[in-house]
């Protein structure tokens with residue numbers, strides 16, 4: 209097995225970093241990896257905002273309700289960015305709905321996520337720790353203002369990178385038998401039975417975030433999440449619209 213795959217199989221989210229900034233060459237290299245990532249139609253319609261301002265980190269940490277964000281050495285926010293290409297079209301006299309439509313939005317979204325994961329793989333290959341921060345989306349209105357996002361852009365994902373200052377256990381995953389299919393999707397009669405072993409296994413995981421409490425079984429975790437969805441996140445589509453995107457279902461021509 210090569211070293212990259214070893215690192216990928218050893219992935220674990222890191223939530224405490226050493227208080228050491230990353231050397232500029234490391235940051236530049238990670239950004240170069242993002243640049244080389246595959247991109248839909250080669251349009252490169254995603255961007256990265258590097259958050260260096262401590263005050264801004266603090267504000268985003270409040271949005272995310274995760275205090276460790278204020279201490280992240282390198283904090284990247286990946287964004288959907290149709291603004292740049294729209295301007296390039298406008299400057300050539302083309303007024304188009306392409307940049308604001310559903311297809312453009314999801315292409316950009318996918319590009320942003322792929323860049324982020326490519327950066328994670330590269331960072332982990334350098335023994336750096338990483339953490340995705342989806343909770344930046346708890347308040348996309350405030351976040352968009354803080355980042356001065358123009359129309360046709362939207363935040364997708366935060367990513368923390370730094371030298372790990374903790375050694376969390378490897379978090380168990382369910383069997384890929386449940387998540388991999390040949391040719392066609394397979395539905396099972398009873399999923400609770402199928403995940404019985406995993407439910408038990410997950411509870412052996414030692415979660416550094418809340419050491420006083422045994423982690424929930426997977427079925428309990430799903431139950432709680434489904435029963436208590438994050439309502440603020442249901443407003444995301446409104447903010448997507450405010451940012452100038454039109455993701456509505458269009459009648460067939």
Ligand SMILES: Cc1cc2nc3c(=O)[nH]c(=O)nc-3n(C[C@H](O)[C@H](O)[C@H](O)COP(=O)(O)O)c2cc1C
Pocket residue numbers: 219220221222223272274339340341342343344365378379
């Ligand atoms: C899209 C996405 C968003 C995430 N957002 C957060 C977050 O806001 N805060 C956090 O502590 N972890 C976040 N995580 C990390 C997950 O909780 C973590 O990957 C999961 O529990 C599995 O643990 P592991 O990465 O250590 O294997 C996120 C992961 C992904 C993929």
